[in-house]
Amino acid sequence: MHNKTLAELAAGLRAGEFSSEELTRHLLARIGRLDPRLNSVITLTEERALAQARAADARLATGEVGPLTGIPFLHKDIFCTDGVRTSCGSRMLDNFEAPYDATVTEKLAAAGAVMLGKTNMDEFAMGSSNETSFYGPVKNPWDLERVPGGSSGGSAAAVAARLAPAATGTDTGGSIRQPAALCGITGIKPTYGRVSRWGMIAFASSLDQGGPMTRTAEDAALMLAAMAGFDERDSTSIDRPVDDYAAALGRPLQGLRIGLPKEYFGEGLDAAVGAAIEAAIDEYRKLGAEVQDISLPNTALAVPAYYVVAPAECSSNLSRFDGVRFGHRCENPRDLEDLYVRSRGEGFGAEVKRRIMVGTYALSAGYYDAYYLKAQQVRQLIRKDFIDAFEQVDLILGPTSPTPAFRLGEKADDPVTMYLSDIYTIAVNLAGLPGLSIPAGFVDGLPVGLQLIGSYFDEARLLNAAHQYQQVTDWHGRVPEGFE
Amino acid sequence: MALDTETVSKIAHLARLGVDEAEFDTYVRNLSDILAFVEQLNAVDTSGVPPLAHPLDEKQRLREDRVTETDQRDKFQKIAPRTEAGLYLVPKVIE
Numbered sequence: 001m002h003n004k005t006l007a008e009l010a011a012g013l014r015a016g017e018f019s020s021e022e023l024t025r026h027l028l029a030r031i032g033r034l035d036p037r038l039n040s041v042i043t044l045t046e047e048r049a050l051a052q053a054r055a056a057d058a059r060l061a062t063g064e065v066g067p068l069t070g071i072p073f074l075h076k077d078i079f080c081t082d083g084v085r086t087s088c089g090s091r092m093l094d095n096f097e098a099p100y101d102a103t104v105t106e107k108l109a110a111a112g113a114v115m116l117g118k119t120n121m122d123e124f125a126m127g128s129s130n131e132t133s134f135y136g137p138v139k140n141p142w143d144l145e146r147v148p149g150g151s152s153g154g155s156a157a158a159v160a161a162r163l164a165p166a167a168t169g170t171d172t173g174g175s176i177r178q179p180a181a182l183c184g185i186t187g188i189k190p191t192y193g194r195v196s197r198w199g200m201i202a203f204a205s206s207l208d209q210g211g212p213m214t215r216t217a218e219d220a221a222l223m224l225a226a227m228a229g230f231d232e233r234d235s236t237s238i239d240r241p242v243d244d245y246a247a248a249l250g251r252p253l254q255g256l257r258i259g260l261p262k263e264y265f266g267e268g269l270d271a272a273v274g275a276a277i278e279a280a281i282d283e284y285r286k287l288g289a290e291v292q293d294i295s296l297p298n299t300a301l302a303v304p305a306y307y308v309v310a311p312a313e314c315s316s317n318l319s320r321f322d323g324v325r326f327g328h329r330c331e332n333p334r335d336l337e338d339l340y341v342r343s344r345g346e347g348f349g350a351e352v353k354r355r356i357m358v359g360t361y362a363l364s365a366g367y368y369d370a371y372y373l374k375a376q377q378v379r380q381l382i383r384k385d386f387i388d389a390f391e392q393v394d395l396i397l398g399p400t401s402p403t404p405a406f407r408l409g410e411k412a413d414d415p416v417t418m419y420l421s422d423i424y425t426i427a428v429n430l431a432g433l434p435g436l437s438i439p440a441g442f443v444d445g446l447p448v449g450l451q452l453i454g455s456y457f458d459e460a461r462l463l464n465a466a467h468q469y470q471q472v473t474d475w476h477g478r479v480p481e482g483f484e
Numbered sequence: 485m486a487l488d489t490e491t492v493s494k495i496a497h498l499a500r501l502g503v504d505e506a507e508f509d510t511y512v513r514n515l516s517d518i519l520a521f522v523e524q525l526n527a528v529d530t531s532g533v534p535p536l537a538h539p540l541d542e543k544q545r546l547r548e549d550r551v552t553e554t555d556q557r558d559k560f561q562k563i564a565p566r567t568e569a570g571l572y573l574v575p576k577v578i579e
């Protein structure tokens with residue numbers, strides 16, 4: 001059962017080939033047996049999952065079902081889940097049982113999906129390797145000595161290892177797309193405002209966006225349809241109908257205009273990754289797409305602009321963790337100042353502290369204009385590059401990550417080198433655009449990710465282009481050894 | 485921009501963030517590296533470029549000023565480190 005895609009499982013459930021309870025028990029057992037190798041799950045919610053599965057089976061018996069009824073999934077531990085620990089990968093929230101459900105949690109439950117548990121992640125979603133988690137690093141199922149990417153590394157590893165057909169992720173600078181690439185799965189970061197951020201623990205509020213991680217584009221379409229939509233509780237949610245993603249999958253790509261930004265194929269790109277992307281471009285030509293070269297001239301400024309904007313917003317957002325209302329509190333505080341300083345000092349790990357300090361500095365008196373304002377102006381230039389490009393092309397194509405998965409510990413001591421692993425994904429968040437990563441080959445047994453970037457609210461076209469590619473390739477169907 | 489120990493100490497204080505003495509030098513080095521890296525932004529001419537506040541130029545949505553939340557104090561305080569009589573407890577702040 002675990003080798004079936006979400007769409008195949010949905011068909012099997014409707015045809016009565018197996019029940020949601022059987023499927024759920026099968027996957028729970030599989031997680032119990034295989035996850036010790038990966039460390040992709042922080043909390044398993046067995047009882048809740050079985051209750052949801054039985055409820056789904058009751059609905060399946062009536063025939064009143066949707067595509068996610070009875071489908072098990074894993075939930076990134078950044079989404080609040082009522083009564084279930086929501087750790088965000090941090091010691092700060094190790095004891096935090098959220099008092100309410102995130103909108104995404106609620107919507108997936110309403111769609112009949114079965115939550116198996118909560119996945120490991122970089123602490124507060126700050127990281128590109130899943131090594132900053134309080135719960136220890138996640139291993140890449142393709143090579144257990146390598147990172148799965150981050151921050152949604154647990155979700156990516158679990159889907160790649162067939163522990164669940166789907167998982168949720170969040171993406172502030174590449175945290176869905178980069179781990180999807182490094183683990184050989186499909187992941188889409190929707191347009192900013194498409195998926196509600198309510199109950200999704202905030203890192204950088206002007207960049208954060210939730211989305212699905214699956215094996216195929218078709219499955220991502222089914223998940224995103226359930227996750228997306230206006231939410232009045234999120235003040236940046238966009239009030240706009242959700243497109244019928246599944247209906248758009250079958251459209252032919254004849255005449256689709258694809259742009260290749262020359263800045264995404266230059267220095268820094270691993271040659272073998274580049275060759276895999278070139279082969280994918282040929283597939284798109286065969287599918288009828290018209291490929292042309294474009295330029296996104298301000299590409300090199302994206303990572304530096306991001307490392308002002310994201311830490312600045314993080315330093316504000318994470319000020320709520322004060323040891324008073326919830327989360328970690330130090331022992332025997334001398335006074336209120338000591339309570340704040342020690343609770344935060346003990347609760348946060350090194351990368352989170354670095355970003356809080358960079359952000360605090362960038363926002364401090366006398367420095368605001370030089371850092372934050374400047375970065376927001378550069379962000380405007382980056383967005384304009386994309387707007388200009390989308391006057392010539394329908395989609396932008398390039399690599400998701402400059403290299404395949406790197407070794408655990410390889411970049412852990414050098415923040416700036418680690419930050420550059422998101423060089424192709426970060427600009428998309430700064431501009432608020434939708435982007436997707438799909439498997440497009442292997443280098444030395446490690447998956448390569450292809451990134452497609454769309455214009456605002458063009459998720460249907462992105463998923464369509466990804467699905468058509470997956471009809472003529474089988475990279476997304478490969479299984480890591482030991483997880484068959 | 486190379487930060488000195490004193491500046492990093494001041495930043496940690498502003499952020500109310502406890503940093504181990506033993507790790508201080510590493511933070512000084514890492515933060516200096518990060519700031520040096522982001523300073524390439526200074527080479528860009530951004531005169532007249534409006535800062536981007538929202539990628540879709542959306543305005544903040546306003547809602548009618550009415551009560552939408554129910555009282556869930558007991559539920560919220562159940563997860564608090566220390567409470568008493570419906571109040572959050574902190575060390576004494578007024579002598």
